[in-house]
Amino acid sequence: MAIPIIYNIRSVKARWTSTIVAVAGIAGTVGVFIAMLSLARGFRATLVSSGSADNALITRAGATSEMTSGVSIDSVKIIQDAPGIARGPEGPLLTQEAVLMAPIPLRSTGTDANVELRGVSPNVLAIRSNIQIKEGRMFRPGLSELIVGKNANTTYSGLTLGSTIGLGSVRWQVVGVFDAGGSAFDSEVWGDAHLLNGAYKRPDTLSQSVTVHLTSPAALQQLKDSLTSDPRLNVDVTREIDYYAKQSTRMTTLITTLGGFVAAIMAIGAVFGALNTMYSAVAERGREIATMRALGFGAAAVVLSFSIEALLISFIGGGIGCLAVLPLNGLTTSTMNFQTFSNLAFAFKITPELLVKGIVFALVMGLIGGLLPAVRAARLPVATALREL
């Protein structure tokens, strides 16, 4: 027969001081665990959401990022006639892009950070359809105007609507702010590719990458086959979403490894805390347990009861840990991406799945911390324990 659960709830309440210690340990561990994972996820999500499944990025063969790539104007002419590329009213949906880096001071510290400066074709919004102009308007082709991502707009000084900024040899006016749905583009500054190349004295015959809109996500293979088998071209074709997923790997690995290690150490600490609490609970309740055994509850029932109590404590701890980190959700922070050297703003992303993982983690810690004391409780010799004062 099982011992009623109400017994455990009451005894947790009766010993609330030592319970708090165990709960705090578990809550802290779960909090760190979720915070670290949500950081890594947020970073990855920001980059992954930059890519779209029906866009393809064309770079020089072997290039690891747009920074090391280059596609000549002759190649672009061949690419734009390839099969699988969607066509708009003004011809193929293709943007030739130049990617540069400009030091612009951060609002928070006043020190320079590397902002990714992207020269695009004027029809870029038709290709990256998830991007909308939030304030102001699109830049006019041929004019030294810029549009800035919403994070760039708020992170750096001098990128507000209407202000002018010197980049390269040209002064630019900020005419619009765009919303890229929390993707990496939100940290970028866009302008006319030809003018940006000119301002940075780069040959206008070479763009860094070409992004095309596919007729359908499935058309990628067709485009890939056609471009990679063309002897005049030396290019790689990647689905945009895959390209950006790859750009996040190193930072994500760093955060998960560091965070995982910290959480693992803390888990050991929390298990020690739970063990301490549960052992003292067992020690203090020698007579109680013996009485229950004398009343006819079996050893298994006692083990079960104490395990439930430990699980209860860890569940409360896990719940508190989850609640404590919940305000982090959506909080924006920024760091330098290793793979592009540019500064990238991203948000913590706490998903229900992560919260469930956190609770499970807490329960596992509770079980480890509760099982040994529970077994000890069940093994107490009834007669001696009853005689104890």
Place this chain on the structure above:
Amino acid sequence: MKFRGLIFANLFRKKLRLILTIGSFAVALVLFTFLAVVKSAFSRGTEIAGEDRLVVVSRIGLMQLMPISHRDKILAIPGVKAVTHNHWFGGVYQDEKNFFPQFVIDPENQRQVMTELVVPDDQWNNFVKDRMGAIAGARTAARFHWKIGDRIPIKTTLYGGGSSEFNLDGIYHSERPGGDESQFWLQWKYFDENAPAPVKSTAGWYVVKLNSPDDAVRVAKAIDEKFANSAFETKSETESAFAAYFAKQFGNIELLILTIGGVVFFTLLLVTGNTMAISVRERVGELAVLKAIGFSGRAVLFFVLAESIIIAFVGGVLGLTLAYLLIPVIGIALTGLLPPLILSKTLLTLGLGFALLVGVVSGLLPGIGAMRMRVVNALRRV
């Protein structure tokens, strides 16, 4: 010591609790050392930078190239001892995960400027003669088990795309502890011959060696003034300022890890301190008996303190030993992502100091209570 028996008997009264308390201390210490080591790795660049070196980059942005003709003009500025130029190569060895920085270097001036990165003369001479030669840092060589004479295939967009094989002619070591031993050096001459037109005869950045560190500000200004209003303006700063610029951009991540870790560390210590305090409080009756049979208040304080300090000390030493064993393991997992994790003696001392401090504080509070208590009251309590 006369009371050793008593102190140890008290320590081992509840063996399990003793083990768990020592264990918690050890865990807190492992966490502390780990976080401190990570923090120092994030800001390593600034610590190891040469004081007498400047880094010259293009004013308009990090990835912008400058003409090679800047070199001689910089060299002509008084106070400049030597100038070398570099390019970022950005190739891939086997897989993108195997990242290490690849620099195209100028063999003529490299050793005059980067004096602390040492290559044996015979290896260096082989490298200078070999157009496809390469020199790897000791850390990178060890990571991939390279030895001199190996051919290292690097995928690159240059040299006609595909993969190029370089001959590993030498391995460099850093004379300065904690120096960067992860770079991979390639020949400038071969790079320049094969580079596409816009990259030909350019440099990604210059490193300038000064006659004296005191000249840094003046020379940096002189360089920037020399190229002001030219097509290729420059930005010169000391190597440490340049490294700090990178370190600062990681800022938030580093801060997050440290705040989270810091909070947790102190909570762990508080919890542990609390457990120790509780174990003293449980024994108030016994301590009162000690006083009743004639021990002074100070002696009682001493018993309590000795116990908590021993726990803190053992826990601290255990934690630091664990950290000492664990950190190299985690360092391997982070190769290519962070500079090497280095556990310094100062850090170990600091960690032990922290542990002892918590030991003293958590023993002092109940200890003073025990010293001051009135025997009659304590004995009356059951």
